[in-house]
Structure formats: C-alpha cells, structure tokens
Amino acid sequence: MRMRHKPYAVDKMLEHPKLVVFKPILYKGKWNQLFDNSKPLHVELGMGRGQFITINASIHRDINYIGIEKKNEVALIAMNRALDIEPALDNLRILPTNIDYISEIFEEGEIDTLYINFCDPWPKVRHAKRRLTHRNYLNEYKQLLKPNAEIIFKTDNRDLFDFSVEEFKESGYELTEVNYDLHSLVDPSNVMTEYEKKFSEMGVKINRLKALNK
DSSP, rough: OOOOOOOTTTOOOOOOOOBSOOOOGGGGOOOOHHHTTTEEEEEEESOOTTHHHHHHHOOOTSEEEEEEEOOHHHHHHHHHHHTSSSSSSSTEEEEOOOGHHHHHOOOOOEEEEEEEESOOOSSSGGGGGGGTSSSSHHHHHHHHEEEEEEEEESSHHHHHHHHHHHHHHTTTTEEEESSSSSSSSTTOOOOOOOOHHHHHTTTTOOOOEEEEEO
C-alpha cells in the first residue's frame, strides 16, 4: 500500500537536527566527528520504518548506526520510533536521502558493516541494474567498506537471493553464510524488520547471506 504524502514530514524532521541529517555530504569522512567518538560505523540501506536499526542501536550502544531512507514520510516514522526510545539513541543518525548518493556521503574505507534488508527485487530482467545487490552497487560498496568489513543481506525473494549470491561472488566478496531458511535456526543476534516479522509469521522463508569485503 502506497503511503500518503505528508508535506509536513520535512518540517517535523528539521526539528531534530541531531538525529536527522539533511546534508550528509558535509560529513563524508567525518562521521566519527559527528558522533564524537571512534566507534564502528554500521549503515542500513533503505531502513524503512526503522524497526531494525532502532532496535540494534538500542542494544548495541558501542556501535554508531546510520539509516538511509529516501521517502520522507517513512523516514519520519523511523525518527519518531527512535525518539520514543530511552535513554536517547545518541548512536543513531537518520539520512533522508537516496542510496544512489552513497559515495558522496561516505569516504573510502569508512563503513564497518552494511545492511541491506528486503530491498525492492526489481523482478524484470531489464531492471536488474536497479537491484541494490547488482554488481555495480556491490563494487561501489567495496570502496566504502573497510577491509574485511561485512555486508549482511536479507530477503524473502528467492529469485533475488539467487541472483545476489552470484553477484557477490563475481564482485570479489567472500561469502561466509548463505542461508535459505534463516528462521529454521536459533540466532539471537538476528533483529527482524517489520516486513520480516510479518512474512515469517505467514510461513515465508527468509534468506540471508553474509559477505566479507576481500
């Protein structure tokens, strides 16, 4: 279901400049300065309503988190979710921007972990280059990730997952996990997105891979 346009979303987010960063290009290579520490930097591409990243930021206060979401209305929901957590999430920043600008936002070797959760599968072959796990994107991520940094990718779409496994291999990543039924395992470290929770409860199998930047 398409989310209704909310013209006030930007104004609401502007009220929280510490949490929401509208000019991320200013912090390229300087994110640790913005967080005022040298903790590891974890980035989620397309954070949606923010359940995954806010839970992680709440649990892992020793890690800095950045969530990227291009839809202002959705980023606003994530912001409100983050603001409801106590104590305040000083280790989280929300970027209402497009993933296509990622190389303008992060310096080479700046990211420790990258999360791609349930991205648009773009099922038509002619749209393959739009998939966030296409080799064009993966090669771009390689420049921004530290050596041996990790990408964790989850999807319920088996065709996209199979495509992605091959793209990661072709792009020179080392696959340390290829899992076709994530919830058949007991993994207390796995934080579910809203989408993941909904569909796993319906019996849909969730796929996950982990890849090292080699």
